[in-house]
Amino acid sequence: MLKKVAAALLGTSLLFGGITMTNSKETDAKVNYDLKGKVKNIIFMVPDGFSASYATNYRWYKGQEAAWDSMLVGMMRTYSANSEVTDSAAAGTAMATGYKTNNGVISMTPDGKSLKTLLEGAQEVGKATGLVATSTITHATPAVFSSHVASRASEADIAIQMLDHNVDVMLGGGKNNFITKAQGGKQETRDLLAEAKRAGYTIAEDANSLKEAKGEKVLGLFAPEGMAPELDRDETGQPSLADMTKTALNKLKKDKDGFFLMVEGSQIDWAGHAHDAAWAMKDAEAFEQAVKEVIRFAEKDGQTVVVVAGDHDTGGMSVGGYGQYDAKLEVLRNVTATGDFMVKQFNLDKTNIKEIVKTYTQIDLSDQEVEKIKAAGSKASIVLNEIISEKALVGWTSTQHTGVDVPLYAFGPKSDLFRGLKENIELPIIMGRLIGVNLR
Incomplete structure (x- = not known):
């Protein structure tokens, strides 16, 4: 419904999931502006x-x-x-x-x-x-x-x-x-x-x-x-x-x-x-x-x-995830480069992935993780980032925005x-x- 009545936001209220979404005029009215000082x-x-x-x-x-x-x-x-x-x-x-x-x-x-x-x-x-x-x-x-x-x-x-x-x-x-x-x-x-x-x-x-x-x-x-x-x-x-x-x-x-x-x-x-x-x-x-x-x-x-x-x-x-009641943000303190930067340091045949990642993250990748990065092609950096995130128990649900x-x-x-x-x-x-x- 919200998409169908977008223009009405400038002049009327929106009903969204049973909640009244305030418009600009209503916002003016409801805020108590104490302008002394x-x-x-x-x-x-x-x-x-x-x-x-x-x-x-x-x-x-x-x-x-x-x-x-x-x-x-x-x-x-x-x-x-x-x-x-x-x-x-x-x-x-x-x-x-x-x-x-x-x-x-x-x-x-x-x-x-x-x-x-x-x-x-x-x-x-x-x-x-x-x-x-x-x-x-x-x-x-x-x-x-x-x-x-x-x-x-x-x-x-x-x-x-x-x-x-x-x-x-x-x-x-x-x-x-x-x-x-x-x-x-x-x-x-x-x-x-x-x-x-x-x-x-x-x-x-x-x-x-x-x-x-x-x-x-x-x-x-x-x-x-x-x-x-x-x-x-x-x-x-x-x-x-x-x-x-x-x-x-x-x-x-x-x-x-x-x-x-x-x-x-x-x-x-x-x-x-x-x-x-x-x-x-x-x-x-x-x-x-x-x-x-x-x-x-x-x-x-x-x-x-x-x-x-x-x-x-x-x-x-x-905050936390992967089936664990924990968070390990200290893992991220050892990371000294972005995933994009690290991927650019990989050689053409990608034989130095373990070495590069170890240098910039202090993380020892498994053979399975290396193969996963190799298979990712143009998405190698996001796969690498998700591997690092998982070790820190930081989860992700989208590569776009969310509405929270x-x-x-x-x-x-x-x-x-x-x-x-x-x-x-x-x-x-x-x-x-x-x-x-x-x-x-």
Whole structure:
């Protein structure tokens, strides 16, 4: 039924399995907005693909509480306008605009109307803005805050809109999308990097140039496509997510009117798609380091609201499994490369599989496991990842997203407004009103 009445989400309620799914207008009415007090800055942190299972496994992996555990205020529903299971475009649109849309759509309604975003609203009230991600900066989650396209695949057009929106700080991968491209499918081309320089952006291409970046506007493009996974980042000159977050904070805090910043830990999701539990945990660790940078800033500032929420679950990760009442996340602490990286080290006849896996995981594969990897062909990395996951007793149910509710965390003044079981469309409405922005 949900798929048949997607467009009605903008104007009426949805009946879904006997439960009334709230729409945007009802969300406005039911939230008690206590706006007494001062909020200057909003920092929205999105660990893409992160659910309660990731949070629990990460706690065991780390061996102690995570930085966000004390910030837990509730849970969040994630479904899109046309599916019980959302993609990042529809989930991001909901969290950027306060409206549900169809999977694949970037900050537009299902019938093609552009939706005002929280970032655009922040600009209207004079605030500086920033976007940070470890995917391409034109990927779905950062894209929803500063562009409006019918398909998330239109990353070249998204890059154009991001520059046209004059976002002050943009840091991530995706340099290829800013090199001379055809605009809107036409023959006309635009050199977006040259345009960015003329618009006053400092261009950063690695960790060193990011540290040295002068001026208040920075465009950091640290990889042709997505950035390296945290497990493999030492092989590159790329900055960490915490490095990028710290730079963004240092630039944006100079605006006397405050700022809006979105930080995405993009590759937790990519790890879930690949069933790479070690990659997921290491990128969760990298995301936690960025959260710590933000909390240090917010504690000192006293006028900053921090909201942390994954956009959906990826992979259907379990805590324990395989018929055992146990979890062995310590196995993943010894893994020093992604499955993708390890498979690329296999020789042509695949006679070195045991040696490579032992080097990067300290795991001794059985002959049967080696043969299983050999027989997997193009799916060798996911088979390897599942073997490692099984040894850590981390299960998977899908290579795609799932529709489970996700944890919601908040810190700072008015963080109590985020308590309870929220619709994802509620978050931008609340954050917007705290800084004087009405997305309606």
